[in-house]
Amino acid sequence: MSDNGDKIGAVMVVGGGIGGMQASLDLAASGFKVVLVDRSPAIGGVMAQLDKTFPTNDCAMCTLAPRLVDAGQEINIRKLTYSEIEGVEGSAGHFNVRVRKKPRYVDPLKCTGCSLCVQNCLVHNDAYLEAPLKLPPLEIDPDKNAFVERLVAEYEGGDETLIPILQDITEELNWLPPEVLSRLAELKRVPLERVMRIASFYKAFSLEPRGKYIFTVCMGTACHVRGAPRIVDRLARELGINEGETTPDMRFTLETVRCVGCCGLAPVVKTGDEFHGGVDCSKVPKLLEPYSKTREEELAVH
Ligand code: FES
Known part of the structure; x- marks a missing residue:
């Protein structure tokens, strides 16, 4: 100055x-x-x-x-x-x-960030080293093994296919069991830590078993200020679990998420693939109505 x-x-x-x-x-x-x-x-x-x-x-x-x-x-x-x-x-x-x-070995004025040079470079340089992850050998049941093998055959390509594969596994199993991730890493020939890094980054993926029906309450800013925490409390009371938990019969999981992208409808609750807008505590019983059958009744119907 x-x-x-x-x-x-x-x-x-x-x-x-x-x-x-x-x-x-x-x-x-x-x-x-x-x-x-x-x-x-x-x-x-x-x-x-x-x-x-x-x-x-x-x-x-x-x-x-x-x-x-x-x-x-x-x-x-x-x-x-x-x-x-x-x-x-x-x-x-x-x-x-x-x-x-330090030298970058590329001309920064010409670089467009296309990453072709990385793919064709004879020297492999990991800017961020992945710490080797050691897990004991994990048994995988034949059905799950066949499922992962089918997905890997379906999605040809490298690391970019990991997310869609993890999405398909989540859709089928509702969570990402460790033996499945381990087998996926093996089949894709990528380090397990890379698969784990992706699996643990996105809220849509779960490393814990989840219930058949997942109630997701949006806790983004718009939903939060319009009463989402009270909806979480009410659902927790009705289901007898805390946020992030699954009922012992593996039927319900209660989760929260940050902004599901329809803030105009706040507060929003997602059940399965359905989004419910303008939810308040008085509407919670109605939300639960379609799932009111007990596990025994459900099994009897099938
Ligand atoms: S904050 Fe809930 S949908 Fe955006």
């Missing part, structure tokens, strides 16, 4: 995680030129690898993505990624910083 209050010079922010990005955006917004240095190949930091954040359980990417876009587009923030500080000289108000930029 000059004597007459003008902002001069530039500010260096070291570390391009969520904190570094927000600091850079604030500094740029207040009129400073910013140099954002990060030693990894891209800004975003550890948060880019997280699913949820403590303590609010908010989606990490939903918090990070807007700042990533803003920091990427802000012309007053110069991004020096894959770079490390080698030395700092000078004193307050006049620093000289020596930064070493």
